[in-house]
Amino acid sequence: MADDDPGVAPTVESTAEDIAAMRIRGAATIADAAAAALASQADRSEAETPAAFRRQLRAAAKSLYETRPTAVSLPNALRYVLRGTDGETVADLRKSTIARAEAFRRDLDQAQDKLGEIGANRLRDGDIVMTHCHSTDALSCIEAALDAGKEIEAIVKETRPRKQGHITARQLRERDVPVTLIVDNAARRYLDRADHVLVGADSIAADGSVVNKVGTSGLAVNARERGVPVMVAAQTIKLHPDTMTGHTVEIEMRDEREVLAAEDDLDDADDGLVVENPAFDVTPPRYVDAIVTERGQFPPESIVTLMRELFGETTDEPWEA
């Protein structure tokens, strides 16, 4: 293989494409897929020297990193795997990378189960939960409550533009949860019936701000006004270490075609029309009652203590080395 050939495995390229196109989506699922892709890169690498192996692995990580900017679980997963790549020979590097990726994926599953058990403690028998978008961490809380024999109902916001609330509705119905699906604009009206708002997160900043699917912040403000507690289910891979040193979280802007379907009157008939499609927004910590992680539940303002413990004060970007 030529020296300037990055040698990125086709499976990594297809995973990167699937993440960018949101065929693979959801912060935890993206992290899992990224770790699996690095393992496959290690497995299929034809590098003949340790230096070439590492170079290819970094190139693979970089191509995955550049797919979506907001969910920090992606760089956190890449960092975790790359830091565990160790050895003096290609065979040892391959082995350690695959083992590290497998450990990451195993921990991810266990963390979600543990988080679910902790979050379920906040849900009482008979509670009605309002959800936004589709979050496997949030669903884990409801599933653990159901497993504990509690009856839970759900009011599921559709979540424009991609209507990912429909995935939540379907998965809850598979567990026989009574579900009321509503359009986003009906949320404030239905808050009067809800005992909790339960959402996931794509990133959590050091000040306890929650970056999640656009619409979360408005929902949280309305919930506060209605006296409904807001619970955020987020494994610790959603904690954004760069925010400890003042970096902000980039909000992904997606294609206008997600907003304007081809059959819409507005379509592209008007060349001057501006359509903006931010995928996420930021909910200030004062509107969040608890962040539930696999390490326990935290008031948002104290999450920085956990971040320091887990990440130290600094981070790096090993794929740029």
Ligand SMILES: O=P(O)(O)OC[C@H]1O[C@H](OP(=O)(O)O)[C@H](O)[C@@H]1O
């Ligand atoms: O990790 P889990 O809890 O599954 O998902 C966390 C968050 O990821 C999703 O983003 P997107 O659909 O990838 O844009 C949603 O915003 C969801 O709340």
